[in-house]
Amino acid sequence: GSDDDFFGAHQAGITTPVQDHMHFAAFDMMARTDRADLISLLQDWSYAASRMTRGLEVSATGAVGGSPEAPPDDTGEALGLGANGLTITFGFGPTLFDSDGVDRYGIGAQRPASLTKLPAFLGDDLDPESSGGDLCIQACADDPQVAVHAIRNLSRIAFGRAKIRWSQMGFGRTSRTTSAQQTPRNLFGYKDGTANILADDREALAEHVWVAASDSPAWMAGGSYLVARKIAMLIETWDRVRLSEQDAIVGRDKGAGAPLSGGDEFTEPDLQAVDAAGAPVIPARSHVRLAHPDMNGGVRLLRRGYNFVDGNNDLGRLDAGLFFLSYQRSPEQFVTIQRALSTDAMNEYVRHVGSGLWAVPPGAAPGSYVGAGLFG
Ligand code: HEM
DSSP states (O other), X not given: OOTTSXXXXXXXXXXXXXXXXXXXXXXXXXXXXXXXXXXXXXHHHHHHHHHHTTTOOSSXXXXXXXXXXXXXXXXXXTTXXXXXXXXXXXXXXXXXXXXXXXXXXXXXXXXXXXXXXXXXXXXXXXXXXXXXXXXXXEEEESSHXXXXXXXXXXXXXXXXXXXXXEEEEEEXXXXXXXXXXXXXXXXXXXXXXXXXXXXXXXXXXXXXXXXXXXXXXXXXTTOEEEEEEEEEEOHHHHTTSOHHHHHHHHTBOTTTOOBTTSSOTTSOOOTTOBOTTSOBSSOTTOHXXXXXXXXXXXXXXXXXXXXXXXXXXXXXXXXXXXXXXXXXXXXXHHHHHHHHGGGOGGGGGEEEEEEEEEEEOOOBOTTSOTTGGGXX
């Protein structure tokens, strides 16, 4: 099948055209669970996910087809809504392979060398309650209720084996993964995803996103690594910055999204261009210059983030930001760019408050389950 099907070479939800809504959840395994529990959990999750992504209830008896004397298998709030583009993507965190020095699931030797906690970055303000997790599930759909239903039912299926550690709802994709999609905007008001890796760029996907068969470990071939960063945006402060300064911080113009060196949205930024006074037209500390592959040894990411607004804090400010999600062939790609962004002029207006890294295994073969290669 295509990359949008639940079964296939790659998990869906990576190159799939970015849907409008997301519910992301990180899980921890429960105490005293063993290898058999983990395998059965992944099998049960895969079965339910393969049904929900086709618009079906989690089981054949579903929401109303079972015994009236028992709680229904499916919670029912997605009845009649259809699949709505739902994708469900599973990942394994570093702590699944090594929980405080204990290899509870007999998979320690299979841990990818690069799957460790991300290093600390300048300006990190991470809350452990929105960071990490033994497992993660990214559910994306064009209807928020469909995404919430997926996470709700998968956590219910996990009962006794894993429980939610933290979760995040997102709306308004901040990226595009196909050229047919219009570039959306983030909460700073800028087009986001212009220079993203697109689903039809097979060469870039092979080089920057999919783990290759020649990479180690073998069970990750066709998979990818997922970085999540919950980035709070200091909206009220940003909204007092004058437009020309906002443009200088981003390195692109707010209306069209064109690089400050000229052209339209899809013109390549000219990082060499200087003004009459000899100053770079795309400023030295602008986000686009610092994140650009030419400044980072050619490194690229596939970004798939979402806006979030979680009400307001007690000062009356919006609790809002960007739930940054990026997929890459190696976590080192994210580390390289995030380090380059240490001098980003945008840093004055953002705070990284949550973080996680997960190994996203390849897609399941029909009839099998996500992560089966780990137990082979
Ligand atoms: C580009 C916004 C965080 C990596 C951009 C663009 C905007 C933007 C407006 C230009 C349009 C585009 O090509 O997508 C933001 C905001 C952030 C944020 C508001 C935080 C709230 C990050 C982080 C990373 C990152 C944490 C990675 C560590 C990139 C990359 C590009 C980019 C790689 C493309 C650069 C290029 O090739 O031209 N971002 N970004 N961004 N951003 Fe961010």
